[in-house]
Amino acid sequence: MKKSIGTITEGSLVEGLTMKVAPDTALDTLKTGKFVSIICAENTFFCLMTDIALHVSNPDILLYPPTEKETLLLSILKHRSMYATAQLKPMVMLQKKSGDIIPVKTVPGHFAKVFEATQQDIAMIFGDEYEKSGKFFRIGAPLDMEASICIDLERLTERSTGIFGKTGTGKTFLTRLILAGLIHRKKAVTLIFDMHSEYGLQARKEGPGNSFIKGLKTLFPDRVVIFSLDPASTRRRGASADVEITFSYQDVHVDDIMSLQQELNLHSTAVEAAYLINTKYKHQWLEVLLAQTDLKEFAASLGAHPESIAALYRKLKRIERFPFFKASAVPYNAAVQRATSVIDQMMEYLLRGVNVCVEFGNYTSTFCYLLISNMITRRIHSEYIAQTEKFLGSQNKGDEPTKLMICIEEAHKFLNPAAARQTIFGTIAREMRKYYVSLLVVDQRPSGIDQEIISQLGTKIVAQLSDEHDIQAVLTGTANASALRSVLSTLDTKKQALVLGHAVAMPVVVQTREYDETFYRDVQSVVTFKDIDQIVKELF
Numbered sequence: 001m002k003k004s005i006g007t008i009t010e011g012s013l014v015e016g017l018t019m020k021v022a023p024d025t026a027l028d029t030l031k032t033g034k035f036v037s038i039i040c041a042e043n044t045f046f047c048l049m050t051d052i053a054l055h056v057s058n059p060d061i062l063l064y065p066p067t068e069k070e071t072l073l074l075s076i077l078k079h080r081s082m083y084a085t086a087q088l089k090p091m092v093m094l095q096k097k098s099g100d101i102i103p104v105k106t107v108p109g110h111f112a113k114v115f116e117a118t119q120q121d122i123a124m125i126f127g128d129e130y131e132k133s134g135k136f137f138r139i140g141a142p143l144d145m146e147a148s149i150c151i152d153l154e155r156l157t158e159r160s161t162g163i164f165g166k167t168g169t170g171k172t173f174l175t176r177l178i179l180a181g182l183i184h185r186k187k188a189v190t191l192i193f194d195m196h197s198e199y200g201l202q203a204r205k206e207g208p209g210n211s212f213i214k215g216l217k218t219l220f221p222d223r224v225v226i227f228s229l230d231p232a233s234t235r236r237r238g239a240s241a242d243v244e245i246t247f248s249y250q251d252v253h254v255d256d257i258m259s260l261q262q263e264l265n266l267h268s269t270a271v272e273a274a275y276l277i278n279t280k281y282k283h284q285w286l287e288v289l290l291a292q293t294d295l296k297e298f299a300a301s302l303g304a305h306p307e308s309i310a311a312l313y314r315k316l317k318r319i320e321r322f323p324f325f326k327a328s329a330v331p332y333n334a335a336v337q338r339a340t341s342v343i344d345q346m347m348e349y350l351l352r353g354v355n356v357c358v359e360f361g362n363y364t365s366t367f368c369y370l371l372i373s374n375m376i377t378r379r380i381h382s383e384y385i386a387q388t389e390k391f392l393g394s395q396n397k398g399d400e401p402t403k404l405m406i407c408i409e410e411a412h413k414f415l416n417p418a419a420a421r422q423t424i425f426g427t428i429a430r431e432m433r434k435y436y437v438s439l440l441v442v443d444q445r446p447s448g449i450d451q452e453i454i455s456q457l458g459t460k461i462v463a464q465l466s467d468e469h470d471i472q473a474v475l476t477g478t479a480n481a482s483a484l485r486s487v488l489s490t491l492d493t494k495k496q497a498l499v500l501g502h503a504v505a506m507p508v509v510v511q512t513r514e515y516d517e518t519f520y521r522d523v524q525s526v527v528t529f530k531d532i533d534q535i536v537k538e539l540f
């Protein structure tokens with residue numbers, strides 16, 4: 001029989017439960033974020049530890065603390081007059097009779113015994129990574145325990161996901177880990193806007209030795225393609241891009257400029273001017289604008305405000321510096337023997353289940369990242385709408401689009417309250433999974449993201465945050481926010497995160513899975529669970 005760490009003395013469903021810590025439980029084995037179970041006759045409750053406190057039954061004891069030599073006195077006091085309590089927040093309960101895991105609707109009785117959760121408890125709640133559907137993917141371990149915390153990849157891709165934490169906490173590593181899981185288990189196809197070239201080929205790992213880790217293309221050469229805006233930079237890092245991205249000015253839609261409004265400090269009259277040019281010159285609007293020599297005359301011909309036109313011209317002129325904008329950019333594609341645009345090629349890969357990593361190389365300005373990500377996403381999204389409608393029309397399983405997850409870093413630049421209302425990323429986050437497209441947003445400043453968008457996120461993975469606004473922002477719309485806030489405030493500075501939402505049965509703190517040689521081996525194994533099932537069937 002395992003040993004209990006304490007007993008429940010009081011509490012409520014709303015406030016949480018108080019556990020008196022057993023005298024022989026070493027206090028330093030208890031931590032906030034620890035995962036414990038309370039076993040009762042009908043139900044087992046699973047809880048997160050949210051706080052720990054010291055008490056004495058008589059304040060005089062504190063005035064005359066026992067000396068080190070008074071061991072007998074200390075032992076008596078420990079059993080009788082000094083004690084510690086821990087706050088537990090019950091998250092789910094297991095009904096013994098039915099075996100179902102359900103939300104908590106009651107409380108355990110007085111003196112119910114509390115135990116450390118076991119490996120079996122954890123597997124039952126978070127799923128077994130070896131289960132044959134392959135949907136449970138291990139992202140880490142609970143605090144101080146050898147066990148696997150898995151996320152349900154199928155549920156994860158049903159809604160958008162957010163990964164938050166301040167700089168250096170391991171967001172990019174976690175994101176890469178989850179993307180590797182999605183690619184390995186084939187639960188979605190991903191489109192990654194890789195601002196700092198950290199996902200495709202390799203990335204630097206901080207710390208002793210300054211070593212490199214493998215990127216997704218290196219791990220899954222046949223399942224990932226690199227589209228590069230800066231092929232020279234991709235080559236310098238040891239591989240050539242699968243597709244070199246080129247665009248023509250005609251590919252830039254006025255809506256794409258909307259997303260740059262804040263970044264370029266564009267007045268709304270300048271955006272209106274862009275629409276005026278668009279009405280007259282259609283898809284050639286940008287070419288026409290950039291070719292102007294007399295802006296005043298041009299403004300007059302449109303009936304626009306000359307200052308707005310001048311501002312728009314000045315701010316968009318920098319697009320000319322990007323060498324990937326070519327006068328007419330519809331390259332011949334040998335694979336399909338016809339001229340295809342970059343977007344057509346991207347869509348072909350995505351529909352075949354091949355993941356796309358868009359590398360920005362040395363074009364790391366926010367301006368470039370926002371513009372290109374918006375241009376691509378807007379068009380891929382409309383292709384997905386068409387694909388979904390085709391499927392709904394034919395009801396033919398073969399037409400069903402693969403779920404697409406679009407990964408962006410610095411998400412607050414895309415989804416701040418002003419941008420979220422007007423841009424394609426806001427649309428995707430709000431419409432949820434209607435068209436098989438969801439977002440994976442990575443950000444260090446969640447308070448900059450529109451509140452409504454944050455509350456639409458299905459799953460949140462939150463590493464350490466120190467700004468109070470950021471903490472408040474990520475917990476918007478979550479049940480148990482105050483209990484989770486205390487857990488969040490005690491996370492380590494690195495490789496620890498609170499996972500909550502749609503892809504896990506209850507909120508939990510994980511020690512992130514190490515992204516190393518062992519991980520590469522696990523995700524590169526070619527035998528799938530279905531294969532194992534088949535082999536077993538054939539053998540017996």
Ligand SMILES: Nc1ncnc2c1ncn2[C@@H]1O[C@H](COP(=O)(O)OP(=O)(O)OP(=O)(O)O)[C@@H](O)[C@H]1O
Nearest residue numbers: 167168169170171172173205206495512513514515
């Ligand atoms: N799962 C992991 N496995 C191995 N190392 C990790 C892991 N998570 C974090 N690290 C270490 O922490 C460092 C910082 O992680 P990462 O680059 O993911 O931070 P970040 O949150 O993306 O920071 P920034 O906001 O500055 O981009 C890594 O270089 C690596 O050394």
Ligand SMILES: [Mg+2]
Nearest residue numbers: 168171172173
């Ligand atoms: Mg990062």
